[in-house]
Amino acid sequence: MERMEDILDLLKARRSVRHYQRKEVSREVIERLIEAARWSPSGANIQPWHFVVVTREDLRREVGDEAKFFFVKSRHVSEAPLLIVVCGDTKSSFHVVDCSLAGANIIMEATSLGLGTCWIGAFHEDRIKEILGIPEGMKVVGIITVGYPAETPPPPPKLELLEILHWEVFRDTGRSFRSRVLRSGPLSVLPRILKMIFRMR
Numbered sequence: 001m002e003r004m005e006d007i008l009d010l011l012k013a014r015r016s017v018r019h020y021q022r023k024e025v026s027r028e029v030i031e032r033l034i035e036a037a038r039w040s041p042s043g044a045n046i047q048p049w050h051f052v053v054v055t056r057e058d059l060r061r062e063v064g065d066e067a068k069f070f071f072v073k074s075r076h077v078s079e080a081p082l083l084i085v086v087c088g089d090t091k092s093s094f095h096v097v098d099c100s101l102a103g104a105n106i107i108m109e110a111t112s113l114g115l116g117t118c119w120i121g122a123f124h125e126d127r128i129k130e131i132l133g134i135p136e137g138m139k140v141v142g143i144i145t146v147g148y149p150a151e152t153p154p155p156p157p158k159l160e161l162l163e164i165l166h167w168e169v170f171r172d173t174g175r176s177f178r179s180r181v182l183r184s185g186p187l188s189v190l191p192r193i194l195k196m197i198f199r200m201r
C-alpha cells in the first residue's frame, strides 16, 4: 500500500471542541462522515452500528438536556449544529468496541474536513432512546457533537510514551491509574466544570 499523508499530524491536531459556529454542516459532509464510519473494522465484520444524525433544533435541545454528568450539563450538545448518535446492536458482543472505532473514524474524518467534534459519554441513555425512537436491543454507545469550531482549545495533558509503552513485557511505568486521574483526569478539567456551574446560575 502506498504511504498516504501522515495521519499522525491529524491525530495530534484533533481536540475536543466545545464551542461551535452557527454554520450548518452540509448533507454531503454528513454523508462523508458516515462513509468514514462504514469503513471501520468490526468483530467478524458484523458492522453492528447505526448512526442517528440529529440536526433539528428542538431535538438537539432535548438531547442536550439529557447530556449531563450528575447536574453538570454538556452545554455544547445543544449548541452543536449536528449530533451523531452512535448506536450498537447488542446482539453482537463486540458492539461497544466496534461502535467506538467507527466513532473514531467519524471524528478523524471530521477533523480532516476542518470540523470540530467532541465525544459525549455522559448522558441518560433511556431518555435519549425515547427522544430519538431508538429501539430495544440498541445501546447508545456515544454521541458525537460536530460543528465548525468557534474555539481553538490548547493541547490537553497527555501521558508520555515511556509512561504507557511496554516493550515485550508489562513493567511498572510509575503511572498508576490514581496518578493518571490526578494528573490528567477530572482534576485537569475542574476549571471547565466550575465554569459550566457558574454559567448555569
Ligand SMILES: Cc1cc2nc3c(=O)[nH]c(=O)nc-3n(C[C@H](O)[C@H](O)[C@H](O)COP(=O)(O)O)c2cc1C
Pocket: 014, 015, 016, 017, 018, 074, 118, 119, 120, 121, 122, 123, 156
Ligand atoms: C468515553 C469518553 C467520554 C467522554 N465524555 C465526555 C462528556 O460527556 N462531555 C464532554 O464534554 N467531553 C467528554 N469526552 C471528551 C474528553 O473529555 C476529552 O477527550 C479529554 O478531555 C481529552 O481531550 P482531547 O479530546 O482534546 O484530547 C469524552 C471522551 C471519551 C473518550
